[in-house]
Amino acid sequence: MGVSGSGKSTVGRLLAQRLMLPFVEADDVHPAANRAKMAAGRPLDDADRDPWLRALADWIADASGSGHGGVMACSALKRAYRDRFRRAGAGVWFLYLVVDRAAAGRRVAGRAGHFMPSDLVNSQYDALEPLRSDEPGMTVDATVGPQAIVATAAAAVEPLR
Numbered sequence: 660m661g662v663s664g665s666g667k668s669t670v671g672r673l674l675a676q677r678l679m680l681p682f683v684e685a686d687d688v689h690p691a692a693n694r695a696k697m698a699a700g701r702p703l704d705d706a707d708r709d710p711w712l713r714a715l716a717d718w719i720a721d722a723s724g725s726g727h728g729g730v731m732a733c734s735a736l737k738r739a740y741r742d743r744f745r746r747a748g749a750g751v752w753f754l755y756l757v758v759d760r761a762a763a764g765r766r767v768a769g770r771a772g773h774f775m776p777s778d779l780v781n782s783q784y785d786a787l788e789p790l791r792s793d794e795p796g797m798t799v800d801a802t803v804g805p806q807a808i809v810a811t812a813a814a815a816v817e818p819l820r
């Protein structure tokens with residue numbers, strides 16, 4: 660979880676490889692209308708996110724039900740979204756990638772071939788409800804290298820598997 664530019668896709672892919680688990684990129688699950696809205700510079704609201712969260716919760720239910728689990732790269736900005744995911748499957752655990760607005764803005768602006776415009780980064784922080792201490796998971800500094808983040812996260816989740 661984390662705002663756009665926090666490194667969810669980068670870290671999530673590497674973590675899934677390391678743990679040898681299926682990976683899903685939540686950006687690929689957005690309805691076309693959501694992608695078009697963001698590309699036009701308009702932030703998503705709860706209603707826009709509802710069908711997307713439903714599809715992602717289904718993925719979690721399948722991964723959980725199959726017994727192998729999986730890794731998802733998803734902003735999951737609000738507590739209510741994470742509650743939904745926790746209800747969908749057993750053992751849902753969040754890695755919260757923390758990055759400040761300036762760094763996230765620079766990363767999103769510097770990335771090619773993605774629908775998300777950097778002017779939407781501020782709206783991501785407006786929606787963001789950081790991971791709280793009662794939510795299973797881990798908060799990490801997302802400005803260190805991706806491999807270091809993956810090593811830290813893998814060490815934390817391995818004993819839970």
Ligand SMILES: Nc1ncnc2c1ncn2[C@@H]1O[C@H](COP(=O)(O)OP(=O)(O)OP(=O)(O)O)[C@@H](O)[C@H]1O
Pocket residue numbers: 661662663664665666667668669670686732734766767769770775801802803804805808
């Ligand atoms: N730990 C890191 N250190 C330096 N650069 C990083 C790190 N993680 C990601 N990046 C770079 O930042 C940019 C954004 O990363 P990425 O696409 O993984 O973020 P994201 O959170 O998935 O964003 P979005 O939600 O918009 O898809 C990419 O260019 C990526 O290479």
Ligand SMILES: O=C(O)[C@H](O)[C@@H](O)[C@H](O)[C@H](O)CO
Pocket residue numbers: 662663664685686689703708734735736775783
């Ligand atoms: O909930 C949201 O506002 C969206 O999920 C965004 O976070 C984007 O999908 C993503 O960050 C852009 O790549």
